[in-house]
Amino acid sequence: MRTVGVEEELLLVDPETGEPRAMSAAVLARAAREDADQDVFEKELHEQMLEFATHPQSSMESLHAEIVRCRKEAAGHAGKIGCTVAALATSPLPVSPAIGVNQRYQWMEEQYGIATREQLVLGCHVHVSVESDEEGVGVVDRLRPWLSVLAALSANSPFWQGKETGYSSYRSRVWQRWPSAGPTELFGSAERYHRRVADMVATGAILDEAMVYFDVRLSERYPTVELRVADVCLHAETAGLIATLARALVDTAAREWKAGREPLDPGVSLLRLAAWQAARSGLTGELLHPETMRRMPADAVVRTLLDHVAESLEANGDLERAREGCARLLRDGNGAQVQRGLMQRTESLREVVTECVRHTQS
Template identity: 90%
Template structure:
């Protein structure tokens, strides 16, 4: 059974005002002091961010429990120095992000300018194990049209710098400022994949392979495919659903490859439109159908995703949980809908953030 790991980026905020706090270095120092052997938490580009990575799990129940545990530990370490964490993909309140003191981050600021200075966005990356680079590239090629559906499910960033954006996932639009971000063409083989990455680094536009921000890529550090399209999810349950569906998609893609089925081949232009549509409407409107690239209601597209992955999900014992999770999000709304409902009810973005702090640890 394929293992799955999750990396989540959390926003550090003041527990009373909801304003972002540039305290990641202090939180990391406290985490290292308290849990020196855990090595769960990592620094990120901005001082208002904190990242954690779970251990690989084969059980989705165990993975969700670890996400909950890591979130609670992050809140505990942050609470000891006067801040807390919120699983928000952008800050609803205005913020001037502080870039971390790090050669890599300083290089990025010099190279990319305002795009680096404003890039305070929090994502969720899912790692799914693969047996080889050959299988991994075959999977990356076959995931392409399905990834916008995961982005729509996870959408959790309707506000930016104190304003309503009109998007469900504005984080994904900000993320597209990186020159290497977004969907890819078909690679066809590990050799072509690695040659493309090497050529990108050789341009000097990016510093190294770690800055190749494909929507799905081969991990540098692990024998995994890393899926990078999702907002950090407001609820741990939603993060678990994204991980479950990601494993189902990877397993389905690998089976199709082994059976000799060719990948769908919408061009990058259509994939960008599908990603934009997912960011704009989330689950509240229409998405582009992965197989036809035509607009359909989000509920119908989710049914197609579940049908596409049903055999793999069933074999892993995840099908019913995935169906229930998708039904719950359609009924109750994803993070973007929860944030907007809170804003309508309270009229205050500060209250939105402080309430989302509670949701983060629920």
């Protein structure tokens, strides 16, 4: 059974006002003092962000428990220095992002200017183990049309700088400012994948392989494929659902690759439209069907995804968990819908943030 790990980026906020706080260095220092072996939490581009990474897990129950534990530990460390954490993919309230003191981050600011200064967005990255780079590239090629459905399920960023954006995932639109971000063409082999990455680095437009921000890529650090399209999810169980579906998609894609089944290839232009549609409507309207690239109601597209990976879900013992998780999101709403519901009820973005702090640890 493939192992799965999750990286989540959390927003540091004031527990009373909901305003972002540039305190990641202090939180990390506190965590290091309390646990000398602490390797869970990491700094990110902006000081208002705190990242954690789970250990690889083969059990989805164990992965969910670790996400919950990491979120609570992050809140505990943050609380001791006067802030807390919120699983929000953008800050609903106005913020002036503070770039971390780091040579890499300073290079990014010089290279990309305002795009770096404004890039306070928070995602959820899922790593799924693969047996080789060849299998990994076979998976990367076959996941492409399905990623927009994961993006719609995870959408959790309807507000930006104090305003309603009209998008369910505005994070994904801001993320597209990076020159290497987004969907890719088919690679066909590990050799062609690595050649393309090397050519991109050689242009000087990006610093290194770690800045190849494909929607799905081979990890440069681990023997995994890394899915990078999801917003950080408001609820831990949604993050667990995204990870569950990601593993099933990788299993299904690997099986197709081994069988010599050709990948679907709608082309990068249509994949970009599918990603835009998912960001715009989330689960509240229509999505582009991964196999036809035509509009269909979101619930029908989600059912298509479940049907596509049902065999893999069942083999992993995750079928009922995935079905129930998707049904819950379609019924109760994703993070974007919850945020908008809170805004409608309270008419206060501050209240939205402070309520989402509670949701983060629920």
